[in-house]
Amino acid sequence: MTRWLAMTAGLLIWAAHFLGLYLLASAADVWSSTEAAAGRWIGLGFSLLCLALIAVVAVVMARRPLPDGPGLWERRVALTGALVAAVGVTWQTTPLAF
């Protein structure tokens, strides 16, 4: 199970980031306004947190001793997945500035 989680960790964090921002915007729409500054700053903080998590996960995985055959391949999938996830999280953060 942990091997699956490792391979998809970056993407799981992406999913949490997307869901979190969407819920935040929906809550703001219902309770005050999506323009409200508070919501934007919370969103930014949350986004930086997610990026940091992806970075931590990637570094932890990269630092482990080099595994053999399948493990090495799985690590490549995990690290490149984390990279794509980080790009996605970054792009999803930009709307907070508009």
Add this chain to the structure above:
Amino acid sequence: MLGGWPPPVLDPAGPFAGPVTVVAWVLFVMGAVVLAVVLIALGVALFGPRKWKRRVGGERLVWIGGLAFPVVVLTGLLIYGLSVTARVSDAPRDGEMRVRVTGEMWWWRVAYLDGQGRETVQDANEVHIPVGRPVVVELESADVIHSLWVPRLGGKTDMIPGRRNFMRLQADKPGVYAGQCAEYCGGPHALMGFVVVAHAEADFEAWRARQAAPAAASALPGAAVFGASGCGACHTIRGTEANGLAGPDLTHVGSRKTLGAGILPNNQGAMAGWIADSQGIKPGNRMPSYPVLTGRELRDLAAYLDSLK
């Protein structure tokens, strides 16, 4: 009307369409360049000399072509897109002229609003605006989802029952701008057209004054036919007894650019044909055909309605 060339999306006539046209051109050029790059790489991969194939045949191509290059380009596009979105969609400001357009199956109910949001003048299938000023359009629906789209003036916004949406229209030159319903609403959705007429400021005031006035009393025989045929049960002509709300307001129908919601030219022949057999022209629309009227009656009716300028 909606002309063919240049394509209306690439022929903007106002500030809510102009930036979008620029976006379109940027995207087309970018797309063409990327496609060319891909085709060249593919060509080299398929037919190229061995030295070139070796350059292309490794993981490096995947990293550069599949990751680095798209990330850079798309980052730029995303920021550009977000800024244009913000530019063409400010919230409505106080003091801007407001019009309410309600989508019906298969026509558009138009009402001009005063400063307090009350309806002052009713019309149908056409909105008149002054040149150079943004006009806030409130979008509602009486039945199913419709979408108002006037491509030369901007993107479309849906009319969703139970909600009120807003769009802003502005034309920078006088003219007639055509549009069409862009959300499938069943039946003759294909024949639900719309027209925006932009006037120079002085002409707009004159138009507004004429439109606010009720219809003059008419001695034309068609007026009697109108009354006797029960048209007033569905249509309103201010200044007469006709006060139905189910169908379009006809007080100044003679001066409209089109009939049948953007699909017929406005002349007496078309008017007579529509009344006689609207079902044949626009099957399923909510106005019944009137085969019972004689040719004389139809001509009189058409002449009367044409007089309502």
Add this chain to the structure above:
Amino acid sequence: MTSETGFDVRKYDRFPTEEPRPDGELGQLEAAWCGPRRPGEWITAINNNIIGVYYVGAAMLFFVLAGVLALLMRTQLALPMTGFLPQDTYNQIFTMHGTVMMFLFAVPAVEALGVLLLPQMLGARDLPFPRLGAYAFWAYLIGGLAFFCSLFFGLAPDGGWFMYPPLTGMTYSPGINADFWLLGIGFIEISAIAGAIEIIVGVLKTRAPGMTLDKLPVFAWAMLIFACMIIIAFPSVILATLLLELERALGWPFFDPLKGGDPMLWQHLFWFFGHPEVYIIFLPAAGAMSTIIPAMARTKLVGHPLVVMAMLATGFISFGVWAHHMFTTGMPQISINYFSAASMAVSVPAGVQVFAWIATIAAGKMRFTTPGLFAVGGLVIFVMGGLTGVMVAMVPFDWQAHDSYFIVAHLHYVLIGGMVFPMFAAIYYWLPMSSVRPLSERMGKWIFWLMFAGHNIAFLPMHLTGLMGMPRRVYTYLPGRGWDLPNFISTIGAFLFGLAVLLWVIDMIRNFRPFGPREAGNIHDGPGLEWLPSGYYSVRSVPVVKSLYPLWEQKGLAKEVREGRWFLPGAAGGERQTLVTSPLNAEPQYVLRLPRPSPWHVFGAVFTAGFFLILTIQAYAAAVISGVLAIYCIMRWCWFLDAPYSRKATDIGAGVRMPNYVSGPSSHGWWAMVIVLIVGGMVCLLAGFSYVFLWSRRPDLWQAPPETASMMLHLGVLALAGLCAAGAPRVLRRARRGAETLATALLLISAIGAATATGLELRAWWFAGLKPDATSQGAAVFALLGWAGTFAGIGALMGLYILLRRTFGRVSADRPSTVDLIGLFMAYTAGQAAMVVLLIRLFPGGGS
């Protein structure tokens, strides 16, 4: 590498075995797996080699049928105001074209490819639940054909393939046309989910030993991700169709704004399914491309881990872009912008795969066979579609392009380039595996070029037509707008495309000969296990896999496999068997006994389809009868599961012994039930989202819940039900005296408890004055409780079933799987009901 299961991998070194195989072993294998002899056996067959062919055939039949509809549409639109088709007919035809293509062709076609290819590709003898797969196929075929025939009665749905309310509500669509869509498509989704269960368990649990994740074929990865996406996405459209049908039939206002509903709820639910749907369609085709291109270029796939990562990333990110179909609905700007950003992100993994394919072509020497042509042609078309996709991901541009012919152009480029062309590549590439003769290469090239040209001539002008202002879904258009010429050209292209398909059909008739004595075989020199010599039993013996390209890198493998020198060379005890291995390292775990053909799943499919279709035409009594018969047939089918067996273990070769029976979390049945419960959970989660969404739109309509005391009582009963359900398997395993009876009793108590609590909760709300047809709160609360009640009802049926088994002595402590699975289901049912009760009681709380 550390072992995943404790299996000693040094045992692999005993293979390939040296001694000659015993006489009659091959004959016993052939007898156990013998193909159909009598005509009826062609219908009761369950072997994936047979069902797979039927399935691909049915999907391609629907492709042709929906294609004919497209030609009718293009004939109508060739000129302005043609009047070739009346308005109503055209509206039905365009709705059916989209619906049949998306639901009856695209998803089933790639699922069918999986059914046909995966067992061979993985070194398995068949899929793990053959009767479930066959049931899913027959239900799909019967339901799909009946649905298509609605056209001939003028009863086809006409609301567009995404069926937006209020247009599709009772007021504006009073006929049963919309119900055909809702009920017809609704249950075809069940078919897709059954297939997804098979594929997930098949890919993760029935691989050849040694096939670690890095050696799992890319097509299998694609199918695994595809199936997981189905599990998460399809519940959304199942819920949406249920809600709309409830609104139409009973007046429960989910989407009707007059009573608190919101048409936007449908759009959110539909597109949460609808966008992943198109990636569900694309990923297996991309997996096929990643298999065919290396085979045609005779070289390994460049960037293999990147390609698998890209497919995983596509799977995830595609769930975050659904509202890009709703940019014009007036959603808040920031939400729209999030979806725009995510839509850009989803194009990155697609680009990774495209460049991996180009790099692979460059690294090898591409052969211009028909599969190669279709692969390269598909790549070009898909890239063009992807580029217009990036364009419409930009919000201001989408505000112009949305619902215009620009989108029609975009969607056809990505779907035809990303799925149809790869599908034809796959058919030409893999057909020699199932047919005595391959298809004609000469005709194949003609077909390719005609299809490529026809596609571009048809759809390239549509970009322009859209920019000229032509909206979608119009049965005609006025002259003088400049739309005439591009439309006419598009029609010519469409007929060229149709000609290509006709030529393909002709070639299939001339050359496709399935179920013959031998297949054409590996004429393209492909590297995968599916090209090993095989019969109805798939491979004679299951090899240890040491490479991603076994036929290229493990010399002599084909001969060794055919001689039975690897695992499982026979059919021990004359039974059909396949090897179950662990999900990560593919270490052998146990032997899975596969069933023989029988008629019950076929009858079950007929009556299931019958139930939904008869319900649509509102013959309620007949529908109920059909439903009861379906349940009877399914129970008869299940009756033979978990049967006694004579031997506890099998020698799978070289003295390696594997158990014949495993229960608990490693077993394939457990996995299947867990997946079913995830589907149920997704529906419940989305129903909960719908409840909160409707509240957020009209909080003024919300009334206070019934008094708290009743909530505590109901939750208490549910807790008891859950404990009983969780306890029953444990009790059975203790194997004390009377354990079987006690376990059965516990399950019955659980079933009764869950049903009672749910019923009482419904009653409490009813007497508190909440009515489901009066307000959106009523509709949402009763829908949530109805879902919980449906599970309680199924639990009651399971209680009846286990009681019957106990009565006939089929509950036994050494075969606890049935009790395990029913216990799982009932525990979940109790938990789900408790979650529902907590949500509707505690949120938003005391009421307005």
